[in-house]
Amino acid sequence: MTRLSQTFLPTLKDAPSDAEAVSHKLMVRAGLIRQLGAGLWTYLPAGWRAVRKVEAILREEMESIGCQEMLMPILQPAEPWQTTGRYGIDELFKLEDRKGAPMVLAMTHEECLTYHVAREVRSYRDLPLMLYHLQTKERDEPRPRAGVLRTREFTMKDAYSFDRDEEGLARSYELQSEAYTRIFDRCGLRWYRVESDVGMMGGSGAHEYMAPCPAGENEVALATGYAANVEVATADSQPVELPPPLDAPDEVPTPGLTKVEDVSGHLGLPAGAFIKTLPIIVEGRGMVLVLLRGDHQLNEIKLRNGMNTDFRQASTEEIEAQLGPVGYLGPVESGLPIIKDAALTGNSYVSGANKPDTHLRGIDPTRDFESYEMDVRTVEAGDTAPGGGKIEIEAAIEIGNIFKLGTRYSEPLGASYLDGEGKEHPILMGSYGIGPARIVAAAIEQGADENGIVWPASIAPWQVHLVSLAQADEPEREAADRLYRDLRDDGVEVLYDDRDAGPGEKLTDAELLGCPLRVVVGRRGLAEGVVEATERGSGAEHKLPVEEAAARTSQLLSGSDD
RNA sequence: CGGGGCGUGGCGCAGUCUGGUAGCGCACUCGGCUGGGGGCCGAGCGGUCGCUGGUUCAAAUCCAGCCGCCCCGACCA
Numbered sequence: 001m002t003r004l005s006q007t008f009l010p011t012l013k014d015a016p017s018d019a020e021a022v023s024h025k026l027m028v029r030a031g032l033i034r035q036l037g038a039g040l041w042t043y044l045p046a047g048w049r050a051v052r053k054v055e056a057i058l059r060e061e062m063e064s065i066g067c068q069e070m071l072m073p074i075l076q077p078a079e080p081w082q083t084t085g086r087y088g089i090d091e092l093f094k095l096e097d098r099k100g101a102p103m104v105l106a107m108t109h110e111e112c113l114t115y116h117v118a119r120e121v122r123s124y125r126d127l128p129l130m131l132y133h134l135q136t137k138e139r140d141e142p143r144p145r146a147g148v149l150r151t152r153e154f155t156m157k158d159a160y161s162f163d164r165d166e167e168g169l170a171r172s173y174e175l176q177s178e179a180y181t182r183i184f185d186r187c188g189l190r191w192y193r194v195e196s197d198v199g200m201m202g203g204s205g206a207h208e209y210m211a212p213c214p215a216g217e218n219e220v221a222l223a224t225g226y227a228a229n230v231e232v233a234t235a236d237s238q239p240v241e242l243p244p245p246l247d248a249p250d251e252v253p254t255p256g257l258t259k260v261e262d263v264s265g266h267l268g269l270p271a272g273a274f275i276k277t278l279p280i281i282v283e284g285r286g287m288v289l290v291l292l293r294g295d296h297q298l299n300e301i302k303l304r305n306g307m308n309t310d311f312r313q314a315s316t317e318e319i320e321a322q323l324g325p326v327g328y329l330g331p332v333e334s335g336l337p338i339i340k341d342a343a344l345t346g347n348s349y350v351s352g353a354n355k356p357d358t359h360l361r362g363i364d365p366t367r368d369f370e371s372y373e374m375d376v377r378t379v380e381a382g383d384t385a386p387g388g389g390k391i392e393i394e395a396a397i398e399i400g401n402i403f404k405l406g407t408r409y410s411e412p413l414g415a416s417y418l419d420g421e422g423k424e425h426p427i428l429m430g431s432y433g434i435g436p437a438r439i440v441a442a443a444i445e446q447g448a449d450e451n452g453i454v455w456p457a458s459i460a461p462w463q464v465h466l467v468s469l470a471q472a473d474e475p476e477r478e479a480a481d482r483l484y485r486d487l488r489d490d491g492v493e494v495l496y497d498d499r500d501a502g503p504g505e506k507l508t509d510a511e512l513l514g515c516p517l518r519v520v521v522g523r524r525g526l527a528e529g530v531v532e533a534t535e536r537g538s539g540a541e542h543k544l545p546v547e548e549a550a551a552r553t554s555q556l557l558s559g560s561d562d
Numbered sequence: 563c564g565g566g567g568c569g570u571g572g573c574g575c576a577g578u579c580u581g582g583u584a585g586c587g588c589a590c591u592c593g594g595c596u597g598g599g600g601g602c603c604g605a606g607c608g609g610u611c612g613c614u615g616g617u618u619c620a621a622a623u624c625c626a627g628c629c630g631c632c633c634c635g636a637c638c639a
Contacts, residue, residue: 013588013600014574018567018632038631091638108639142563142637150638158639196639206639217638401639433639469598504599511599522598532598 002462003484004497009046011509021215023441024147026453030512032461039144039152046513047440049461051155054436055134057186057458058157061179067130067159072112074136078102080111084412091139105138110409110431113160117427118415121162127417127427128168130175132159134436146215148437149397155437161430162410164417169404169428173205176402176432180209184399187439188456190446191399194220195228197301205404209434210396213445220396221379223389231301234375235383235391237343240272240293245348246362249332252350255357258327260294263359267350271295275344275351275363277329279314279322279336282307287314287322291331291340291365292377299378303339306374324354331369332360340371397442400434447537453514454537462495463557465515469503469522479546480521483531486550492557511536517556519549 032047274294468480
């Protein structure tokens with residue numbers, strides 16, 4: 001099947017100088033991928049084999065829940081995107097055909113599939129329906145990074161469910177969720193499912209599947225029985241000791257002290273005894289103050305979701321015109337609407353007095369100003385999760401996601417059905433994505449050691465890396481050739497290193513490429529009548545008698561040896 | 563979009579400050595030796611120094627503009 005001497009598998013001794021992520025370095029070094037441009041990668045034969053292994057698993061698990069494969073175009077008319085309001089997304093590649101008609105390159109396929117379903121599905125008898133495809137996605141990412149982890153073009157398994165009602169949608173969602181569990185387990189990943197923001201997809205609920213590893217772009221808040229993207233995570237904050245309460249707020253001179261840590265040092269109080277006042281401009285509502293405990297950070301996504309409107313930070317000019325000098329802002333007598341973070345409990349805080357060089361102490365948030373309470377802070381390691389566990393924050397790669405879209409696409413695109421009484425209803429949709437390239441990268445990130453890749457067997461490009469240490473004209477070579485033939489006859493996926501290279505190069509390459517089992521045929525072993533098999537993951541070695549080497553290799557692969 | 567960095571044979575880099583013959587290691591080709599961890603000897607091939615313009619007798623080197631790539635952040639199904 002595969003002789004290395006005839007395979008395009010260019011390995012590198014050094015990683016590209018600009019590579020940072022482990023998967024980026026190793027995928028390039030091991031000859032899996034090469035770069036064409038920013039966020040544009042070519043899969044070489046070995047890398048493509050791994051991707052196809054993942055895709056095969058995806059197909060099996062989708063079929064197993066009755067999700068049918070199809071294929072939709074990447075190049076699409078702009079119109080459905082204009083209809084759903086997604087034409088304005090910056091990441092969407094836009095172009096014109098020769099007649100000047102506006103076209104787009106699809107970043108996902110809700111518009112296209114909903115367009116079809118709207119035309120073909122008429123009756124409740126046609127539902128539920130689940131469809132998927134494996135197709136290229138194009139996204140004009142502002143910053144592609146880390147090899148294959150964030151690219152401008154990639155393939156995705158995207159599935160879509162169409163249901164009559166919420167119960168049906170919940171059922172489809174659950175089916176996909178169960179399939180995802182099997183998929184990520186089969187791919188050999190460490191992963192977990194977290195609550196997530198619905199983002200630009202819209203819709204009523206979403207989960208992300210995360211594979212923890214240092215190169216991950218996402219932060220996940222984890223505790224026993226709790227897992228959520230930091231974007232949406234909620235938790236009880238760590239307590240802070242407040243000074244004794246006062247009858248009314250009291251001015252303190254704080255000349256030149258504009259930062260929480262400055263004032264906190266000056267007054268001998270912890271940062272958590274302060275109120276941080278953040279002026280924002282809310283669309284259609286003007287300036288609003290957001291209040292946080294001094295040691296907490298604002299979570300813009302939670303704030304945006306909580307208000308259900310977009311906002312931006314107020315400029316210095318706006319702040320000084322409407323409130324007071326930056327550095328001395330506070331909620332008391334501000335005259336502005338106030339959103340108070342839920343963690344601002346207690347009754348004796350320090351904040352700015354909205355005039356130069358002055359702070360107020362003894363502020364009681366329930367007594368001294370009106371406010372609307374909302375959970376808008378970013379959770380931190382050490383916080384208490386719902387359920388009582390201590391939060392830890394971990395970096396992770398997003399390897400998949402599932403969305404309850406509801407009628408976000410079916411309504412604008414007119415996808416509806418008639419129920420048993422002839423009444424029209426919008427179809428309820430869900431969408432379910434997985435990026436095979438990210439699974440491959442995550443598996444490498446999680447499994448690699450200092451010598452290279454350590455593949456999970458299920459997605460390794462080959463099961464066996466057979467190394468002949470002898471040169472082409474030496475007698476030992478015959479034993480290796482014979483084993484290669486026997487393994488192939490037994491249906492084992494074997495990469496045969498028959499190159500005229502030195503032993504060091506061959507053995508190092510085998511470790512770099514990381515196939516589950518390395519089998520070495522060399523003079524030393526043959527003198528004892530054995531070939532040497534080494535498990536890439538554990539390093540366990542097995543001496544296999546030459547005459548039963550092929551059979552024993554198969555046993556090792558199926559885990560039934562020793 | 564903000565900040566930083568880089569661009570010189572296929573790869574990794576030096577040379578740029580201080581203008582004057584384009585270099586090193588690896589890889590590659592040929593010959594020989596070697597053969598259980600990228601081995602050794604010898605001989606070679608290979609570069610419009612990212613692009614454009616400018617300064618100069620002379621530009622990889624100085625100046626200007628542009629392009630590309632990477633990293634941090636913002637952003638992000």
